[in-house]
Amino acid sequence: MTTPFVHVENVAKRWNGQLGVENVSLSIPRGSFVALLGPSGCGKSTTLRLLSGLELPDEGRISIDGRDVTTAAPSDRNLSMVFQSYALFPHLNVAENVVFGLKVRRVAAAERREKLRRALEITGLLGYENRKPGELSGGQRQRVALARAIVANQPLCLMDEPLSNLDAKLRASVRKDIKKLQVDLGITVVYVTHDQTEAMSMADMVVLMKDGHIQQIGAPEDLYYRPANTFVAEFVGSPPMALIEGAALPGFEGVSLIGLRAENVHVTGPGQGRLRCQVSECEFLGSETFIGLTHPSATGLTVSMPGLKTIPAGQSLDIGFADEHLHFFDASGRRTETRPPRPAE
Amino acid sequence: MAHHVNIERRRQAIYGWLLLSPAAILLTTFAFYPSLATLWSSLFSRGTRRRPSEFVGTENYTDLFADPTFWKVVTNNLIYAGATIPISIAIALGMALWANSKIPARGFVRTAYFTPTVLPMIAAANLWLFFYTPGLGVLDQIGSLFGLPSVNWLGQPETALWAVIVVTIWKEAGFFMIFYLAALQTIPEDLKEAADIEGASRWTYTRRIVLPLLMPTTLFIMVNALINSVKLIDHLFILTKGGPNDASKLILYYIWEMAFAFFDAPHAAAMTIMVLVVLGIVAGIKFTILDKRTHYQ
Numbered sequence: 001m002t003t004p005f006v007h008v009e010n011v012a013k014r015w016n017g018q019l020g021v022e023n024v025s026l027s028i029p030r031g032s033f034v035a036l037l038g039p040s041g042c043g044k045s046t047t048l049r050l051l052s053g054l055e056l057p058d059e060g061r062i063s064i065d066g067r068d069v070t071t072a073a074p075s076d077r078n079l080s081m082v083f084q085s086y087a088l089f090p091h092l093n094v095a096e097n098v099v100f101g102l103k104v105r106r107v108a109a110a111e112r113r114e115k116l117r118r119a120l121e122i123t124g125l126l127g128y129e130n131r132k133p134g135e136l137s138g139g140q141r142q143r144v145a146l147a148r149a150i151v152a153n154q155p156l157c158l159m160d161e162p163l164s165n166l167d168a169k170l171r172a173s174v175r176k177d178i179k180k181l182q183v184d185l186g187i188t189v190v191y192v193t194h195d196q197t198e199a200m201s202m203a204d205m206v207v208l209m210k211d212g213h214i215q216q217i218g219a220p221e222d223l224y225y226r227p228a229n230t231f232v233a234e235f236v237g238s239p240p241m242a243l244i245e246g247a248a249l250p251g252f253e254g255v256s257l258i259g260l261r262a263e264n265v266h267v268t269g270p271g272q273g274r275l276r277c278q279v280s281e282c283e284f285l286g287s288e289t290f291i292g293l294t295h296p297s298a299t300g301l302t303v304s305m306p307g308l309k310t311i312p313a314g315q316s317l318d319i320g321f322a323d324e325h326l327h328f329f330d331a332s333g334r335r336t337e338t339r340p341p342r343p344a345e
Numbered sequence: 346m347a348h349h350v351n352i353e354r355r356r357q358a359i360y361g362w363l364l365l366s367p368a369a370i371l372l373t374t375f376a377f378y379p380s381l382a383t384l385w386s387s388l389f390s391r392g393t394r395r396r397p398s399e400f401v402g403t404e405n406y407t408d409l410f411a412d413p414t415f416w417k418v419v420t421n422n423l424i425y426a427g428a429t430i431p432i433s434i435a436i437a438l439g440m441a442l443w444a445n446s447k448i449p450a451r452g453f454v455r456t457a458y459f460t461p462t463v464l465p466m467i468a469a470a471n472l473w474l475f476f477y478t479p480g481l482g483v484l485d486q487i488g489s490l491f492g493l494p495s496v497n498w499l500g501q502p503e504t505a506l507w508a509v510i511v512v513t514i515w516k517e518a519g520f521f522m523i524f525y526l527a528a529l530q531t532i533p534e535d536l537k538e539a540a541d542i543e544g545a546s547r548w549t550y551t552r553r554i555v556l557p558l559l560m561p562t563t564l565f566i567m568v569n570a571l572i573n574s575v576k577l578i579d580h581l582f583i584l585t586k587g588g589p590n591d592a593s594k595l596i597l598y599y600i601w602e603m604a605f606a607f608f609d610a611p612h613a614a615a616m617t618i619m620v621l622v623v624l625g626i627v628a629g630i631k632f633t634i635l636d637k638r639t640h641y642q
Contacts, residue, residue, distance in 0.1 A: 054538050075544030087539035091557045091640035100553075101543030132640075152543070 003066060005030035005188050006051065006156065011060030013046055020046045021212040024060070028190065028205070030155075033182050035203035036192045039235070043212040044192045045160055051190060052158050053077050064156060079156040080149035084164055086141050088133040088148075094120075095129040098147045119151040122181065139170045146178070150185065157182075159191045163198065175202060196236055200224070208232055230333040233259045239290055239302040241327065248297035249274065252326075255336075259327035262290065262302040265319050273318025277301055279311045293317060380621065387614035398611070405615040415616070417591050418599045421506055425595055426574035429513045434566055436518040438559070441525030442551070455526065462520040470583035473512045474499075477584075502592035505585050509593045512580050517573060521566045528562040529555070560639040568628055575620055596620055 004027035013020035021043035028034050036044035049055040051062065053074035061070045069077045080101075088097050098119055102112045120126045123143040133141055142162060149157050162178070163171045179202045182189045193199050199206050200220040208215045208223060208231075216228040227233035233241040239262050246255035267273075277293035289309040293301040303319055311317070328336045387405055392398030409415045444455045461469060476483045477498040485495045498508040532555065540550045556563075578598045581587055587594030587602070594602075596616065604613035 052538075052542060054541065074538075074541045079542070081539070081542045083535045083539060085533065085535055087533065087535035089536060089539075089554055091554075091560075100540075100545075104540075104543050104545045104549060148539075 004028055005032075005065060006190070007061075007063045008047075008051070009061045009063075011047075011050055011057045011062060013050060013055060013057050019043075019212045020055075021050070021209075024050075024212075024214055026207060026214070026217065028188060031186050031188055032204045033179065033189045033191065033202055034205045034207060035199035036190065036207050036209060037196060037199040037235075038194065038209035038215075040194055041211075042209040044194075044207075044209050046212075047207075047209070048158050048160055048190060048192045051077075052079060052081055077156075078154050079158055080152040080154045082145045082149050082157070082159040082162045084161040086133075086145040086162075086165075088141060088144055090133055093130050093132050094125060094136070094144050094147075097133065097144055098151050101148070101152050115151050115153070119147040122150060123147040138166055139174065142166060142174060146181070150181070154187070156188045156190070159189060161192055161194070163193075163195075171198075178202065196238070200236070208235060210235075226335070227259065227327065228335050230257060230259070230329050233327065233329070234300065237261060240300055242298060242300040242302060243329075244275070244295070244301070245297040246328075248295070255328045256331040257329040257333070259329060260301075260321055260325065262304045264325035265301070265303040265321050267303055267305065268318045268320040270316075270318055273320045275301075276316055276318050279313055279315045279317055281313060282310055284308055291317070293319070383614045383617050387611055387618050389611055391609055391611050405611050406619070409612060409615055409619075414591055414594075414599070418594050418596050421592070421594055422575065422596045424506060425510055425513070426571065428507075428510045429517065429574050430567065430570040433514045433517040433521060433570060434563065436514065437521035437566070438525055438563075440518065440522045441529055442555075444522065445526055445529045458519045458522050460519065461516050462523070464516075466516065466577065466579035467583060469516050470512065470580035473508075473515075473580070474583055477508055499585050499593075500589060502590050505589060505593040509580065509584055512584065513573075513577055516577075516580075517570065521570070524562050524566055525559065528559050532558050557640060560635075561641050564631060564635055564639055568631060571627060571631075572624065575624065 006026070006028035008024055008026040011024045012022045014022075024043075024047055026034075026047075036047055038044045046055065050057050051064075053069065053072055053076075056071055061068060063069060064077055064079070089100065092100065095116055099107075099112050099116050102115060107115070116129075117126070120129065123146050125140065125143055125147055128136065128140065128144075133144065136144065142165070145162065149159075159178075163174055166174060175198060178189075178191075191198075191202065200223075203220060205217065206220055206223050207217050210231050216223055216232045218226075218228075223232055223236045227236060227241065230243060234243065241259045241261050242265075244258045244260060246252045246258055249258060252258055275295055275298070277295045277298075280292040280294045283290040283292065288304050288306050291303050291305060291309065291311060293303060295301055301319075303317075330336045388400060388402060389398045390396075390401045390404070440458050444451060444458060448454065464472070475481075479485055479495050479497040479500070482498075484498065488494075488496070496504065498504045536554055537550060540554060545553070575595075575597055578595050578601070581593065581595065581598050585593040587598050597620070600613045600616045600620075603609050603616065
């Protein structure tokens, strides 16, 4: 039996009665890459700060590596952290920033030099030792923050939206670097992001949160193919899942909401589809065009068509889809596997 | 085309001079010209009805160097600066660090620390006069509780200067604290968090991160404290008038006496020039040597 590396049990944190996070339980296996995903204000950063010890929970227990650290100081938890703002010390140069923690822990100078060299090598910062953070670009600063986390050689690394201050192109390349680093070093990473692309592409396990509660925990494909509720369905995927009222589809009157992904929708000839919609806009993405559709009893309906398509807004379009691609949600928005019984004919 | 560019360039130059002129005119009238005039008058003898003033070169300066009171005043001022500058800065920093942390009644603490700064120096001096009064004063009242003898803090040469120093520190520390508080608030919270994660103690964090980041403020405060140590003499008029026996007399007070009590303007001018030169040199040293070691954000 393997115990999880990080274990969070029924943790709650409130500020002056206002909700931070509630009822958060998590088991993180050793060496995994976990993404805490959700819209802003959902409590993902709070969860990370509870793990780091920068905040202490009002309820619940947290253990790391089999040790109860619920009320332990951040430095006693054997973890490193990368901050959204990088939190580099502006008056210290790159080398001093990276070895700051080693100095605090009184690591010998020779060992410090060696570790520094390795960390800078891994992050591609050799030659920048004497620069101050103010003299570096955003991407380089980000790598200094990474180097500072690496040099500590802790088994757990917490990252709080480390890529949100980078431009889109850089973000994609650093994303790969971080993932590679995590695999190479064999560390466990807990990664906070509001960007589902980051979460889906990097993580082994995604924790989707909303309003301080966990909505779903699972592999990226679980969240995509088996969303636990309508929030997950509408958050994950680009474009997100469309939701159709059951009453609008003949034969599904018993279901509250029906979910449908854009890639499972196809355009049919007039009068042959299952829903008649109006085109609202066309979004050209190069290899395909997303055509936004409106229907009085559906939200987020989109159909993807290959290549460039321009269809004037307001034009009617019939769409079809197969029953096996439908997701069903009950009145409270929770996923139900049971296909509703067909009403008696 | 070239003609047009020339006109444009001239227009820009005129515009620049127009922007500069208000400050230039005011500074010239009230700072540069008086300084030069002071320098000039320090080179002339004091004119009387029978003997008009005449050019004497550096004679006024050599007179001063031979004057034991001058040396007494210089020593006093060095002690005064040597005590008020570091102590008021240290207290200001301590108060700022404390008033910046998460303590109950933080607003009250900050206001309380700042109150001495709001009081006019004359009012503060009167307040302290009451503290120091032998027999009746608060200090003696407290002392008598412990059976200590009455002390005439302002009336004896051994304690007078130190009594004045205490008032100055009390007055200045709250003012400097405000600058430190402002600077502390520009240090991002996550630096503390990053240091916490690395296991840095509060002391290490303060020494390695906070103090270096406060260096620009410290430098600014040091220059201000230096200027104040020469400039701040209002309380002398209330507390000691430089006495007893010149024990608490500071340079500026002596200059004032020289000029307006003894009506010896040339010697006062000579002293003023020396103060200016010394202040200029010290400020120059601070800004060249310390500036290199200071990180500006």
